Amino acid sequence: MLLLILKRIGLGLITLFIVSLITFVGVEVLPGDACTTYLEREAYGAALDACIKRLGLDVPAYERYLDWALNVVRGDFGYSLSGEMPINEVLGPRVKNSLVLASVSILIGIPLAIVLGIITALWRDKLPDIMISTVTIFSMTIPEFISATLLILIVAIWLGWLPGIVILPSDATFFELLSNIILPVVAISMIMTAHMARMVRSSVIQVMSSDYVQMAILKGVPYWKMVFRHVLPNALLPAINVVALTIAWLLGGVVVTEVVFNYPGLGRLVIESISNRDLPVVQALAIILASIYVGINLIADLMTLMLNPRLKSLQIRK
Amino acid sequence: MENNLITENKQKNKIEKAFEILKTMASKPSGLIGLTVVLFHVVLALISPYIAPYDYKAISPNTMLLAPSAEHWFGTDSLGRDVFTRTILGGRTALTVTFFGSLIALLWGGLLGIFCGLVGGKIDDVVMRVVDAFLSIPWILAMLLIVSLLGTSTEVLIPALGFFYGKGIVRVARAATHDVIAKDFIVSARARGHSNMSIIWNEIIPNVRDAILVEGAMRWSWMLLGFSSLSFLGFGVSPPTPDWGLMISNARGLMSFAYWSVIAPIVGLSSLIIGINLTADAFAKALGIDRSTKAPV
Numbered sequence: 001m002l003l004l005i006l007k008r009i010g011l012g013l014i015t016l017f018i019v020s021l022i023t024f025v026g027v028e029v030l031p032g033d034a035c036t037t038y039l040e041r042e043a044y045g046a047a048l049d050a051c052i053k054r055l056g057l058d059v060p061a062y063e064r065y066l067d068w069a070l071n072v073v074r075g076d077f078g079y080s081l082s083g084e085m086p087i088n089e090v091l092g093p094r095v096k097n098s099l100v101l102a103s104v105s106i107l108i109g110i111p112l113a114i115v116l117g118i119i120t121a122l123w124r125d126k127l128p129d130i131m132i133s134t135v136t137i138f139s140m141t142i143p144e145f146i147s148a149t150l151l152i153l154i155v156a157i158w159l160g161w162l163p164g165i166v167i168l169p170s171d172a173t174f175f176e177l178l179s180n181i182i183l184p185v186v187a188i189s190m191i192m193t194a195h196m197a198r199m200v201r202s203s204v205i206q207v208m209s210s211d212y213v214q215m216a217i218l219k220g221v222p223y224w225k226m227v228f229r230h231v232l233p234n235a236l237l238p239a240i241n242v243v244a245l246t247i248a249w250l251l252g253g254v255v256v257t258e259v260v261f262n263y264p265g266l267g268r269l270v271i272e273s274i275s276n277r278d279l280p281v282v283q284a285l286a287i288i289l290a291s292i293y294v295g296i297n298l299i300a301d302l303m304t305l306m307l308n309p310r311l312k313s314l315q316i317r318k
Numbered sequence: 319m320e321n322n323l324i325t326e327n328k329q330k331n332k333i334e335k336a337f338e339i340l341k342t343m344a345s346k347p348s349g350l351i352g353l354t355v356v357l358f359h360v361v362l363a364l365i366s367p368y369i370a371p372y373d374y375k376a377i378s379p380n381t382m383l384l385a386p387s388a389e390h391w392f393g394t395d396s397l398g399r400d401v402f403t404r405t406i407l408g409g410r411t412a413l414t415v416t417f418f419g420s421l422i423a424l425l426w427g428g429l430l431g432i433f434c435g436l437v438g439g440k441i442d443d444v445v446m447r448v449v450d451a452f453l454s455i456p457w458i459l460a461m462l463l464i465v466s467l468l469g470t471s472t473e474v475l476i477p478a479l480g481f482f483y484g485k486g487i488v489r490v491a492r493a494a495t496h497d498v499i500a501k502d503f504i505v506s507a508r509a510r511g512h513s514n515m516s517i518i519w520n521e522i523i524p525n526v527r528d529a530i531l532v533e534g535a536m537r538w539s540w541m542l543l544g545f546s547s548l549s550f551l552g553f554g555v556s557p558p559t560p561d562w563g564l565m566i567s568n569a570r571g572l573m574s575f576a577y578w579s580v581i582a583p584i585v586g587l588s589s590l591i592i593g594i595n596l597t598a599d600a601f602a603k604a605l606g607i608d609r610s611t612k613a614p615v
Contacts (some may be wrong), residue, residue, distance in 0.1 A: 018451035026613060050323065141595045142588050143543045144562070145550045147572055149580065157574045251456045256547050260570075274462045282463060287455050 008301050010147070013292040013311035019290040046272050047199045060209050072287060080155040082114070087284050090269070095288070101181055101188070102254065109189035110196065113243075114237065117200025121235075122227065124205060140194035144253040148260040149185040155183060167265065188254060195246045200239050237307055244300030251289055342604040343597070349604075352596025359546040359590045363410040373399035402602040405582040409561035409590065415476055415555075416542045418467055422480025423487055423541070424534040430484075431491020431530075432522060435499060438515075438574045446492070452485050457544060465553045465613060472555060483537045494526035528605045535598035539591050546587055547591050562587040 116136070120129040139147065155161050207213060208231060216226045255267030262268070266285065273281035324366040360537035395401055407592040422483035434442045452460075460482060485499045498504065499522070507517050549563030558566065 015451045018448055020456055022448075022451060022455065023463075027467075076508060095598065137595065138588075138592065141539065141543075141592045142545055143550075143591070145547055146584050146588060148567060149573070150584065153573050153577060153580070222521075255456070255458045256551065258549060269457055270462065274466045277466065280527075282459070286455055286459055286463075289459060290451075293456070 004304060004305065008298055012298050015294055016290060019288055020069060023286040024068070027279055027283065034103075038159045045302065068283075072284075076089055087281055089183070089283065091266075091288070093286065094264065094269045096265045097255065098258070098261065101184055101263065101265055102257070104181060105185045105189040105192060108185065110243065111194045112189070113196035113241060114200055116193065116197040118204055118227075118232070120197065120201045121204035121208065129201075133201075136197050139190045140198070142191075144187060144256045145260050148184070148257050151183050151187055152260070157244035181263070184263055187257050189259070191253060192246060196239070196243050197245075199242045200236070203239050204231060204235040207231050210234075231265055237304060238276065240304050241297075241300045241305075244296045247296055322461060326407035339604045343600040346603075348596050348599060349600030350592050352598075352600055353533045355589055355593030356597050359409050359413065359593065362406055362455065363508060366406040366410050369406070378450075382447070395466070395565070395576075401565075401579050401582050404565060405562075405586050408562040408565060409586055410495070411555060411559060411561045412542060412546065412590065415472055415479070415545055416538055418476045419479035419483065419541050419545070420534055420538045422536055423482075424569040424611050425484075426481070427484030427487025428491045428504070428526075428530045431488040432495050432518060432526060434488065435492040435495025436518070436522070438578060442492075445488075449485050449488050452482075458547070459480055461544065461548055461549070462553055465548065470553055470556050474559040475545065475554065477550070479541050483541045486532060487533050487537065491526060491530050494529040495522060498522055498525045501586075529607060532598065532602040532607050535594070539594040539598060542587075542591055542594065 008144065014270045116132055120132050123129050213230055216230050221230070254265070255270050256268030257263070259271055266288070269281070270285055272278075273285065321396045327612045338465045340353075345355055345450035357557045395404070404524065430445070434445050461478060464478045465474060470479075504517065504521055507521050512520075512547060546561075552564075552565055552567065565583040566580055566587075568585075
């Protein structure tokens with residue numbers, strides 16, 4: 001068991017290492033270095049020399065990579081080009097804001113998805129299923145920037161209920177954020193809930209048609225007792241991994257949603273730093289977002305292991 | 319002569335089979351709706367340059383932000399351009415980019431996946447690690463980086479999208495190959511002394527084709543989503559080109575009093591994405607492939 005956990009963590013670290021290599025090599029191989037892309041037309045003479053000195057671009061690439069990687073492991077991402085301040089300081093409040101947005105969306109989205117998934121599965125092909133499934137197909141296929149734009153148009157402009165965009169500095173407090181994040185949360189959790197509800201639905205349907213559930217029905221176990229005791233634990237377990245992958249996949253959608261609502265989180269920082277051609281920040285973001293992805297998957301793997309007694313005993317026997 | 323007949327029969331069978339699949343897809347209302355919507359968009363994309371009533375890039379200060387009328391069916395945008403013209407031409411941009419992008423994704427993803435599934439061992443391990451690593455970089459960050467460094471033109475966008483959306487196909491193709499490779503007919507083909515190429519071409523590809531095609535159809539809709547998100551963020555096709563994502567982002571600031579210029583591209587893009595999704599779902603069901611329990615990675 002412990003060995004298995006360590007192995008998973010090791011694989012995650014290898015993945016992160018490859019990600020760091022890819023981003024580093026990618027930036028290196030693509031035309032232009034950090035200084036010439038950042039300074040654009042002013043990239044000559046003293047300004048260029050100073051920038052190269054500051055970023056240490058005059059040393060060989062592998063040395064720079066080692067240096068950078070060691071610093072990242074220590075939690076130091078270096079300096080950003082545009083603000084000329086430590087990237088850690090730039091990132092701090094942004095990470096907090098994105099975390100608030102993401103965790104509120106997840107806290108609303110996951111329970112809602114489970115309930116909707118179970119309802120649609122138990123009333124399969126009946127009216128509740130058809131209605132909910134139609135809505136989920138719409139909300140999971142429509143791009144975030146469209147649903148967000150429509151939300152602003154309808155709720156903020158036509159109805160005038162809520163502010164349409166977030167006008168907050170990136171160091172706003174938690175409570176200042178809360179009143180502003182209702183629409184972004186709806187936009188993000190709409191698509192996330194739809195994806196997860198569909199998976200929970202098919203998972204429950206699969207378990208409902210399994211032999212042991214048929215047996216329970218034949219034995220005369222009361223319907224709801226059967227659903228809660230026999231079906232749900234077995235149906236939700238495989239969904240954990242898929243839910244994790246969905247959350248990680250939605251990181252991209254969060255970027256778009258943050259831009260639409262002008263929300264001062266990591267996503268907007270991605271766009272800002274790329275527009276400013278601030279490559280050190282972009283590299284830091286790539287590592288952070290990839291770590292979130294790997295971390296979520298790791299947690300899901302471990303949860304599945306903990307919750308599934310069969311896997312545990314399998315490992316012990318091995 | 320006889321050989322000819324056999325190949326002719328084979329061809330006929332293929333066409334008949336394709337018809338059969340189409341029929342199964344259209345037999346359910348969701349599949350029928352999906353097919354109709356996609357067909358509508360494809361036809362519109364083909365004929366739009368000939369039926370567009372105005373020049374898509376003609377700027378005129380006299381016709382700024384007009385409400386929908388008989389002359390301008392969907393109104394005009396903030397530069398006085400006809401929204402109807404730009405909307406129907408926008409579908410052309412979206413379909414061209416994502417069609418060729420999906421083709422590239424299918425080709426490299428499918429081939430690399432089959433290769434990995436076949437050789438197995440160390441090479442397979444290393445390639446899959448790298449694919450996993452690529453999967454864990456959010457698509458938007460990678461695409462933005464490529465596009466911002468190489469420029470925003472369709473020549474960059476198509477291969478970049480194709481590359482990025484192909485990595486998921488690698489996984490599916492590899493898994494399908496793994497399933498097939500242990501089967502008896504591969505072993506017997508080996509025993510008959512067929513070359514590797516012949517085994518790949520005659521035994522493996524026909525058996526993994528369905529899974530890869532279904533995955534490709536699904537990727538198509540995600541690629542469309544990704545492409546229009548890029549355009550929306552200002553990193554997709556460059557401005558005068560009629561594109562839905564770009565139109566929405568331009569018209570968004572003025573939508574409190576000119577909502578029509580944002581509604582038309584929204585309807586266009588949403589209907590196409592939903593249409594492709596429904597079609598891909600129906601396609602998967604017609605081929606007997608269940609992908610509802612998979613994560614959208």
